[in-house]
Amino acid sequence: MGSELKSKIRELIKANLDPYIVAYSFPVTIVSEGLKSKYGGLSPGEETGDRVSVAGRVWHVRKHGGITFLDVYDQTGKIQVILRRDIVRGNSKLELLSKLVDKGDIIGVRGRVVKTKTGEVSVLAEDVELLAIAWRPIPFHEFGLKDPEQRYRERYLDIMLNSKVRKAIVNLYKVEMEMRRILDEKGFIEVHTPKLQPIYGGALAKPFTTTINALERTVYLSIAPETYLKRLVVAGLSKVYEIAVCFRNEDIDATHYPEFVQLEAYQAYADWNDMMELTEELISESIRRVYGDYKVGVEAGGETRVLDFSRPWKRIVLEDSIEEALKTKVKGRSREELLEIAKSLEIDVKDPRKGKILEKIFERIVVPNIWNPTFVTLFPRDISPLARTYRGDPEYVERFELYIGGLEIANGYSELNNPILQYYFFEEEERLRRLVGQEEAEVHPMDKDYIRALEYGMPPTGGVGIGLYRLMMVVGGLPSIKDVIPFTITAPENIKVLGEEFRELIDHYLSVKPGPGV
């Protein structure tokens, strides 16, 4: 921003080309991808008579005196626009715009499709509209935007300039769409469950608290849709899912953010095995359709590793995997013995539940070595209050977790549908809360309405939750979950805006008569 831009807007105003006044729309007839596929076959130097309209943001300007090349980017890629003196000369609008259009500006171009000597499909401009001005400089260069603070504060710049980030965001949409398609074909219906809940549940996490003024009532932001989706199974929606935003009031790190998106699906008359199969199909098929193959090259830290989503995925039993990694027996060990093992690995567990100790050991020594999709099965009873007892051994529940690239991506189980046991396990959670306090262990609150729903009869049901941000993070080779979330929160800052700098332009724009209405 500065005085030269002020003079730019003055020149545009004088010529009646100020985009804030004249540019309301621009008919685009073709995008970069279409242009390249349709005209890629032209031979170098060939000119067509085909007239097209394209629009996008100017990234690079290469002026050669009598000819100027503009790299214009639309949502699908680059379009080279050529301004040639023999066409521009004598056209006062084109003369002015070819002087004023700058890197960052958004333009619309009408012209003929040509291929340059060097073989690039281009639009030879016959008319140009300035559609928006970039008042602030945009760093369109080799190093792009690196400052992590600016990347997150001005995320629109990061998404504009960092193709890995942009691809992850676009591909999340595509993956969601493919998952919806697969679920739809299987007869699942998608619903929205409440984000404002009187009792939070479905996970063990600290909730956000807020107030519904109209009811003078404290409510919690949903930490998971689980208990509501299962109420819908009770209601007879036997295949139901939600792509749900979940809120958890916990700390932020590379793999955690207080709001994140999960796909949770529940299927009546199904168990954990069915849900593992569903999870495999949902993820592997959507990845193949979006990335073109079951094998995806993941670029991170300068090297590329192949993630293989081909089915079937590896399955390991939780305690077996620990025993294998540790070369020590853990099955049937006492709490004290497990604590000793944890201690030898420099893991400090305050939580009194045996399962929690096992889980911590597992996360430390097994998880970091998991690369390709791997199901981990058979979890301890005491850390899974909503899961159903393992039919082979009541010490365990029929619960699985999916790990990819060292990250927990999904969690599912045969759902506990016994209201009597559900009441008991909620009671156990409350006992645990009294024993250690809320700070040392998150527990599941008593939810009698949920139990009442189970008392009306929930069929045997399987369920799974898939963390979509984490999935995209792993596949996209991005180091932080914040990279795949379009906007994350930053501390307040003092921002200087144009209206403060050029107050006289406020009066100008307020008094402008735009012209005849349409």
Add this chain to the structure above:
RNA sequence: GGGCCCGUAGCUCAGCCCGGUAGAGCGGCGGGCUUUUAACCCGUAGGUCCCGGGUUCGAAUCCCGGCGGGCCCGCCA
């Protein structure tokens, strides 16, 4: 909640240890150039060295406090 690191031009960064006129590349601006791809060539301007305090003749540099950000550990996916 605990620890470590960073903040200098629009962008990427050097300078900081060992105090002495604020630096580079890219970008910007002016000029030249009719087939370039991060165009090129010539010229030129550009700074609250995050903020506040201290030490000092003198602080981007040393010390203290604050703000902003990142990473790791603990907890949640």
